[in-house]
Amino acid sequence: MLDMTPRRRSDTRKRLLELAEQMVLAKGFSSTSIEELIVGVGITKSGFFYHFKDKNDLARALLERHLEHDKALIDELFARADELNEDPLHGFLVFLRLFAEMMAELPEAHPGCLAATLCYQDQLFSRDVRELNASGMLLWRTRFRERLDRIAARYPPRDSVDLDTLADSVTTVVEGGLVLGRALQDPTILPKQILLLREFVRQAFVA
Known part of the structure; x- marks a missing residue:
């Protein structure tokens, strides 16, 4: 018979991370207890500490998982945009539209x-x-x-634009849209904000 112990351990870690992420997003990290996690997953406290030495270790694992997911998401959207358009500006605009559409499809x-x-x-x-x-x-x-460097090399900005600041605006729009959308329980806010940023980027460069 095959030994399924490694698989079970992997599944348990995954379930712990999934539940922890849900709880942290719902009520914050400090309010998420180890006791709630072990009850929710159905393991013992020693089972939790087999996977994570403490809550700080859990936070690190959650963050690593989150960053990997974000990277994969951005890679996928850029790959789709690049398939549709080779022009750097138009490709970036396609990326932002795909991103907005993905957010709009959330229930x-x-x-x-x-x-x-x-x-x-x-x-x-x-x-x-x-x-x-x-x-x-x-x-x-x-x-x-x-991406913005490639755009600027082909299409000089209409006005003086700090490209680092413009790059950061993607993050600030997304984070701000998430906060406002959650506060108002309005899922349309984030995609609208992304499309507004898209229009700003379009107008910032000569095309």
């Missing part, structure tokens, strides 16, 4: 961003977790700045 307001949630309670975490979160934000800046 209800997005539950929020894990990275932002952890930022609000960063005093709870070790330095390496805080630095990991910051590196994730900087990765978004780098990814979008690379």
